[in-house]
Amino acid sequence: MMESETVSKDRYSIKEVAFVLEEAESTLRYWEGEFPDIISPHRNKRGVRFYSEKDIDDVRLIKYFIRDCGLTLEGVRKRLKNSKESAVKQAKVVTYLKNIRMELKSLQKAIDEVEKNGSSI
Secondary structure (H helix, E strand, O other): OOHHHOOOOOOEEHHHHHHHHOOOHHHHHHHHHHOOOOOOOEEOOOOOEEEOHHHHHHHHHHHHHHHHOOOOHHHHHHHHHHHHHHHHHHHHHHHHHHHHHHHHHHHHHHHHHHHHOOOOO
16 A cells, blocks of 8 residues: 555544444434534535544543533533533543542452462562
């Protein structure tokens, strides 16, 4: 393949985004309708959606507020209207802390297993 033929992956199908975010495609389409100023994936001539990294981050933010914070759609709208930048920072911090918690739980499980088997590290 010639260098000019190299394809970079900068757009993702709704199926790929749904898989990564663990949401139904119909949910992504619904959120797109509810937040057209925020989620606006590119569409080809046939109307097929293609999401950029920014689109995915925006959907991830909306998912965070709905699934993790328990906000209603109206609550999400208000939150994003007041300060999207602050909301993005908060979501990133919470996600980072959740990942740390998962790592710590994994380490604790490994330590418990070692202790259970009477082995030493």
